[in-house]
Structure formats: structure tokens, C-alpha cells
Amino acid sequence: AQSVSQHNHHVILSEAASLELGCNYSYGGTVNLFWYVQYPGQHLQLLLKYFSGDPLVKGIKGFEAEFIKSKFSFNLRKPSVQWSDTAEYFCAVKGTASKLTFGTGTRLQVTL
């Protein structure tokens, strides 16, 4: 069975700080990887996704993630966070089945 671990449950950063949120997955086959974001009061939105090819994928709002197969990781990064990035971030994996398996989420709080 596939599983996803997000090690950081709550992260607090000042504006302009760099961000890295960890995501590790457990699955033996080919995976598709996703980061979703949920801004306060809004629904879950796709931030970026990896299917194949270049392991460094770029998403919306300056976010990127790197797939490292040897480490079963798909960490999310942003060089300089903004107050508007305050949200909950979810990593998800899809294997051969169509369903997504999610991590427990990381709550990011960006202070001014």
C-alpha cells in the first residue's frame, strides 16, 4: 500500500524567508506526485505535479518541487515566501490505482 509522510506539521516563517516542506512516500512502482494547497476559507487547489521527465517541476506562484527517486522524496520549495502563502499544503501520491493518497498536511504561517 502506498503512504505519504509530511514531517513538518506547522511551519512559521517570516516574509522573504526560504521555504522547504518535506514529503516522503512509500510505493514500489511508478508514481505520480502532487502538491495541493488550501488557502484559508478556500478549497484544495493544485500547486504542481510530477509525472515523468525533468525531476524539478515548477508550479504556480513561484513554487517548485524536486522528485528524488532514490530518497522517495518530493519536497516543496520556494525561495522567498509571502504573507499570502499562508495556507495548508498537502503532498499526494498516485500509483497504478487512480486514487490519491495524501499526507497529513503542513500548516504554513507567514508573518510580516
Next chain:
Amino acid sequence: GAGVSQSPSNKVTEKGKDVELRCDPISGHTALYWYRQRLGQGLEFLIYFQGNSAPDKSGLPSDRFSAERTGESVSTLTIQRTQQEDSAVYLCASSSDWGVATDTQYFGPGTRLTVL
């Protein structure tokens, strides 16, 4: 509308009552998924529908949970004899490329269910 819609947005019910939650997928999306998010936890898969194929019910937690879908449109998730542990946000998602590696799910706003 352009996105997935769900109703009601909030539902408060008493223990033992039945509830129905509705999802309208994005037009043209053949696949529809239901997930549940309990407080402090990630989303957990419940069930999905793809076209006329038999649904994958492998995530339904008990026989009190059931879901239907009419063609490639509306879906209803029904919870019978609700229990307090059913309290959660129920999310619906849809996608257009089921079975294709690049298939991406788009989520609705969810229904927050509170069982008293």
C-alpha cells in the same frame, strides 16, 4: 460553473440520522472521487466512479456509507445512522483523463459534516 461544486457546504445532524451529500463534477469529467478529511488528518479516499465501470468502493469505512452516480454527472454520498466519528469534511474531486498517467483531480469546496 467551471469548478466542482458540492452541497450543502455545512451539515449538522444528530447521531443516528441519515445524511446525503451532493457533488456536481466539472462538465465533461468522466471520473469522480470522494475523500474524507477528519480533523488533523490528511484526506482519505472513499470511493471513485469512472464512466459506466463498477465503482471502486475500497475506501468506504463501513456499510453505512454508500454512493451513487448518475451517468457522468451528479454523485450522492449517503451516510446512514451517522456516528460522531463520521464528523469530517467530505471532499469531491473530478478528472477527465482517468487511466492516463497525467490524470489530475480537481477538488470541490467540501461539505463539513458535524454529527452531534
